Amino acid sequence: MAIVVPLEGEHGKRKPKPSLDSLLALVKEDLDKVNNVILRRMDSKVPLIPQLAGHIIASGGKRLRPMLTLASARLCSYEGNRHVNLAACVEFIHTATLLHDDVVDESDLRRGNATANALWGNQASVLVGDFLFSRSFQLMVEDGSLEVLRILSTASAVIAEGEVAQLMTSNDTSTSEDAYLDVIIGKTAALFAAACHVGAVVAGRPAVECEALESYGKNLGIIFQLIDDALDYSARQAELGKTVGDDFREGKITLPVILAYRRGDDEERAFWHRTLEDGEQTDDDLAHAQTLIEKHRAIADTVERARHYGAIARDTLGIFPDGPVKQSLIDVIEFCIERAH
């Protein structure tokens, strides 16, 4: 056997940097089918709909959520084709929430690209989001499983609740870690949970396995959001080609801030009040916020919290047989945590 010399040794680790590669390799063929379904089913006689939907779907990320549906079905030895359309449903719901989020956040950029609302206006973004959301339910109806419809309609309601709860905690530095956790479980983890859950349901697996995959997805979603929120104050974010400090500018109360605020002195809290509650920010404030967060190890401890949920996620998979699919789902946990570094 050859010895693999890791190239990513810059943090002094022995292991290669975790990636989505093993997952992607396993679901590649199905994911191509999902992309075809997405392209075909976002079509409409009203040309702006595929234009705008195509923009956000093309500029949009890793397809992590539909990959989770595909891999979950695969882990459950599913051999049919239903998981392809349902993975597309999951991505449609995700895309609809992105469109509405960008309107809610008044964002001009997403992953370095102009957002749909910046290009076509808030009006079109709201309505095309509604269209994709409805189209997703049409696809589920074609699939015909009331259980899948139940899971994804519930997830959709919980996402909206989480987003409204986030509005409520916005600019409120007294937000507790528990209240923050409720928000991210709603706005992010619910769809991760549903994406995985659905994979087990199409495979007709017993409740204990459906619940295990739902729980895996929920904990993975928590990790994903924790790390996203850590990255927003981290130099690493800039390396990933994204802007740093969006949450700070919007006055979002995320875990790095919650930790730095609780661990800070009166002068520091006055800083957080001014910048996040009163929204009075100068050009130097983001750098100062980053200094305070660093001083209180708030990024490192946010990542530590993520590791806790990673341990839970890993254990939920214990009831499934070892193999490449299970390993790829474990790799996803590591990937989501190590994004922070």
Add this chain to the structure above:
Amino acid sequence: MAIVVPLEGEHGKRKPKPSLDSLLALVKEDLDKVNNVILRRMDSKVPLIPQLAGHIIASGGKRLRPMLTLASARLCSYEGNRHVNLAACVEFIHTATLLHDDVVDESDLRRGNATANALWGNQASVLVGDFLFSRSFQLMVEDGSLEVLRILSTASAVIAEGEVAQLMTSNDTSTSEDAYLDVIIGKTAALFAAACHVGAVVAGRPAVECEALESYGKNLGIIFQLIDDALDYSARQAELGKTVGDDFREGKITLPVILAYRRGDDEERAFWHRTLEDGEQTDDDLAHAQTLIEKHRAIADTVERARHYGAIARDTLGIFPDGPVKQSLIDVIEFCIERAH
């Protein structure tokens, strides 16, 4: 028998002014149940959701769409209780679209009350709309009929398409009557059609009756929107306590404008170009627009067009036995048309 002397003889008619009273009397008991379901199911642990949803649902209108579901079920001799929850679904979808519409239109007033977006911001309106929409699908899943889910998810997608199509025709004075008709069939008639269709489906009626009620609803929805669009330029609108000229100020291209534009001379068309395409409006322009619309009988002919769809709607009911429910549905047609006077 007593002779009823109509009090509403001011237009020289013998008949009493058509009203929703007969429909309301027939479905009153069920409608109270629908209102209870709405109140119970719009609840959430996130307090802003029932607050905001309660505001728009309370300030909101006649409950015409859920009444149509109830009456359609009754016309089909349905004796169960499913129509109550499904009527609530229809109202939730309607409310969600109102919330999103007000964001899209940047409206501050709806029926003389402050809109939800004016009170709580666009963000909350978008998200609570999403919540109500998701909640509606959860209710349908509880009901358990894939056919109902198919009808209402399709209607929701068609509504979004219609609203996007409306954005596209906005400010475009070359919009044809046919293109306008496509828009209002999507944005308004699709939900009227679905509301009635669902009433027949819960009753388990044969396809021909389901289609008849769907067609009745569609044509009624066209009438409703035609008259709404006529009223927006009519003095009658002010009598109803609503503001006149909202469509004009927003540059919406509705049938009164389409007719006046096509029948106008070059100078008049220049006026429509300036006010609706270029959006350059002075304080006197609305009055001048009303004068042009009056000159070309554009309101009267919009009402004439509505009568055409009214005749179709009435004939679709021909296959159902005569009786008070059928008569109340015919009265609704007359009521929707006579709102213009």
